[in-house]
Amino acid sequence: EDQVTQSPEALRLQEGESSSLNCSYTVSGLRGLFWYRQDPGKGPEFLFTLYSAGEEKEKERLKATLTKKESFLHITAPKPEDSATYLCAVQEISGNTPLVFGKGTRLSVIA
């Protein structure tokens, strides 16, 4: 059974203090790994898709990387507006399979 585990559950950073969020996964074959950001009272907002080990994607202060067993979301010099829950999801390579989500990392950035 596909599994996605995110760590830490919660992370509190000072503004400007860089850090990384982890998403480890087990699938028989990976079609894609997805990162989303979710603000309170809102639906998840798409950030990145990664397809193969070694791939990297960047957007503003965020960079996502992928290995064969895990993905990292690096946050460089975060600002308070980066505070949100970050969700990771995987999709298996066989057929039109649904996304399997981790439980997320709740990030708080303090000014």
Next chain:
Amino acid sequence: KAGVTQTPRYLIKTRGQQVTLSCSPISGHRSVSWYQQTPGQGLQFLFEYFSETQRNKGNFPGRFSGRQFSNSRSEMNVSTLELGDSALYLCASSLAGEPQHFGDGTRLSIL
């Protein structure tokens, strides 16, 4: 371009009642997926519809059902509501091979 629209945003029901939630996907998107989000379980997949056909189904009881119309709009229905059905219900739409885009959900509270 308009995003995914879910109605209503909030609902309060009592045990034993039934409820219907609505989702209008992004124009041109034919795949619509539904998820249940709770603090303890995170996002859990309910079902996916593509061109009016259910393509995937998650591990939920038969009280949870859905359908998709010819204009790709989708509804989900929950019958005989239980306290444990209190959750944020999220709808996502996508083009083939593209990431899913989420609405802001319907917050369902069961009294």
